[in-house]
Amino acid sequence: MSEGETQKVKISVANPTALGLFGLGIVTFVASSQKLGITTGLSFVIVYAIFLGATAQVLACIFDFLHENIWGGTVFGAYAFFWYALGGAWLMKMGVFGPELAAACDTRQLGFAFLGYLIFSVMMTIGAMEVNRLIFIAMCAIDTLLFALTLNSFDIAPHATHMLGAYAELATALLSFYGASAVVLNTFFGKPFLPLGKPFGIFK
Numbered sequence: 001m002s003e004g005e006t007q008k009v010k011i012s013v014a015n016p017t018a019l020g021l022f023g024l025g026i027v028t029f030v031a032s033s034q035k036l037g038i039t040t041g042l043s044f045v046i047v048y049a050i051f052l053g054a055t056a057q058v059l060a061c062i063f064d065f066l067h068e069n070i071w072g073g074t075v076f077g078a079y080a081f082f083w084y085a086l087g088g089a090w091l092m093k094m095g096v097f098g099p100e101l102a103a104a105c106d107t108r109q110l111g112f113a114f115l116g117y118l119i120f121s122v123m124m125t126i127g128a129m130e131v132n133r134l135i136f137i138a139m140c141a142i143d144t145l146l147f148a149l150t151l152n153s154f155d156i157a158p159h160a161t162h163m164l165g166a167y168a169e170l171a172t173a174l175l176s177f178y179g180a181s182a183v184v185l186n187t188f189f190g191k192p193f194l195p196l197g198k199p200f201g202i203f204k
Helices: 017-035 043-066 068-094 099-101 105-130 133-153 157-189
Strands: none
Touching: 017 043, 017 068, 043 068, 068 099, 068 105, 105 133, 105 157, 133 157
């Protein structure tokens, strides 16, 4: 290579979607058990929020960007930081950072955060129509969850919105588990072992 010339090295990485979906699936599965009243407290939910819901999706985000997948990278990254922030908010409310911060918590601020994520999520759901049908359905479940969390944070129909959020979160978990399994097995076997559904083909 002559002086002044540059050489690009491309690093090949596997599809990170399965890891991101599994991270999303496990944290929503654990969190939904608490919302449904099957388990109590948030102590262990926080652990899975930080290490699976957040960190696993951060890794998926980074590798999706390396794949030049702007939709996947943005969505995984945004939801990863959602779980970091929510885990931090739970720790704050539990008094880990001191009684002053715990006493000053205003859940309506979380409501505005959930509303912002809902707006973002609805827009990303439009993009999901050109990914595959499974991801589109999962995004609709996430939209429903964020809608319920928003209303619940503003104390609007608290019982109804709590239960709506619980079932939407459980649906998100189960769809994510299926999606993660499908991505791995379809790639590993080199054929559509578990169907994901074709994109709608409306915008592309």
